[in-house]
Amino acid sequence: MGNLKWPEGKKCAVMFTFDVDGDTTWENGNRGLPNGEKYIKSLSVGQYGPKRCVDRILDMLESYGVKATFFVPGLTAERYPEVIMRIAEAGHEIGHHGYAHERFAGKTTEEQIEIIEKTQRIFKDLIGHEVTGFRTPSGDWAKITPQLLYERGFRYSSSMRGDDRPYRTVINGEKTDFIEIPTKWEVDDYVAMAYNMYPAEPAGQDRISSYRLVEDNFMREFRGHYKEGLCISYMSHPQVIGSPGRIQILKHMLEQITSKEDVWVATGTEVSDWYRSHSEEQEEK
Template identity: 90%
Template structure:
């Protein structure tokens, strides 16, 4: 059903991604609250990710020989430069995730360009090169965002939800070499397990999910994608999946998936480049 030829006859593709938002998400949320800047505990939730959880994740990835893609806001890179350099030095891919985790939807063309280029300069100064992968922060982008990215040398995005296979993005009515690698809410650790009070996450404050059930969901999605020969992109956040209890979910996924010799585990660039080549007309 996948109709995609994966490298070396592999049956399906798996992409492990981590959005290193740091405290940007909580800063943005707090702005809508009275005296929000005083909610120091809120900021500490995001700070926990780069300060403690990234290294725990890197250890697990190294244990199973997996290279992942880390989408990073420019502001996080400025605040935690040594963490981002460590990710890159260990052979993982860095991707663009806005500057301050701001929504591109509603931004003017000029504002989007400023965000894109400002963060690219940060990456070039920090890791020696601009990045070519993008994930839109906070769930959506403006209609012209793909065109702005493509014109500036980006090769792929992992932002949309409308497929379980990579595809060529249509820009100005034409299919392009800008590849989309969709992800899904069902494999997003944040919507399943993130919890906080200020700002409320989730809004109803009605759950702290069972880790066992979340792992079961994630595993079932992999098995479904594997059965149909598709591409699954796990979307994780260090402050969520990287804590001492939840890291076992990642451990079990990595152990099970890497035990299958007919599964291709790859970075966003590797998947995008492969799909672009094999889908040429």
């Protein structure tokens, strides 16, 4: 397998992405518990992200001159507009992450359209424009979702898991300009380190991962992607990676990755635009 081509002869591409879920995920989880709507502590876990962790992440990214992509549910944008504005004003990309972090799988076409368009209106009012990148909440979407997004001007998604290179999404049997930039559970800080009691996360309550080992896993994935000239999309969550201790994982990763002059660190839009305009030569690889 030949290496993909990246701008200015760079060897591989790296995306740093952050899902600013806020309290939406814990609200959704609480609904499945008796009296769950009264649980305050679990909500505070998510609230910690926009309240404290986003600014810590923004400072760290600025220190290394990195622009990232922040996928935001519309409800989070409504609750923390000043936080989302700070992200956008710092030059980072805002992406769509549903309205209330709801699963698109199982939603009707009409329900999905309402979620997509409602959140776009929120972004337009808040940051002055609709967004063109999407990450499906909770890891899955309905079969028709890519078509609904593409018809509404979305240019890329970073939702799927089945590749380590960008690719053109097939819609109704044809390859389209809607680019998928896959990510992986292996580079998701939530899978590795999220922990909460109500609702239980993880379900067995038998894991608070070693930060050193998580960082080692993340960097081993980078080195593998670098060796093969691929694209790695790190998926982080402010409430997880943004604590005073875990932010050191991000610091060390930024330090090592940005020290390599032949690595292209880019936003989702930059990666998808590059791939789209160079797709023929890429797909020959």
